[in-house]
Amino acid sequence: xxxxxxxxxxxxxxxxxxxxxxxxxxxxxxxxxxxxxxxxxxxxxxxxxxxxxxxxxxxxxxxxxxxxxxxxxxxxxxxxx
Numbered sequence: 872x873x874x875x876x877x878x879x880x881x882x883x884x885x886x887x888x889x890x891x892x893x894x895x896x897x898x899x900x901x902x903x904x905x906x907x908x909x910x911x912x913x914x915x916x917x918x919x920x921x922x923x924x925x926x927x928x929x930x931x932x933x934x935x936x937x938x939x940x941x942x943x944x945x946x947x948x949x950x951x952x
Contacts, residue, residue: 872901875937877944884916884925885951892921892946894935905938916948925950 878893896904908918915929923933925948933946 872903872937872940872942873897874942875906875935875944877935877946879946881947881949882923883949883951884923886925886927888925890923890948892918892923892933892935894921894944896937901939903937903939907936907938909934909936915950923948928952 874897876895882890884890894906908921910916910918910931910933912931915927916931917924917926918933928950930947930949933948934943936943
């Protein structure tokens with residue numbers, strides 16, 4: 872495995888809305904493509920399997936991390952009213 876990328880580096884959603892982020896593991900033929908998702912501020916935005924939900928106004932960074940190699944990619948999510 873050589874890395875991971877997200878389809879967006881920034882996103883803006885409203886409270887209660889969702890945005891789906893897509894993680895692409897490199898190379899395409901990597902044997903382990905498992906990733907973990909995390910939000911640095913779950914009071915603003917939560918994430919589950921790439922689906923980000925706005926919880927309250929503010930900004931949160933969503934991070935995807937590969938199980939193999941610990942590569943990361945981030946998306947800054949702004950949540951509005």
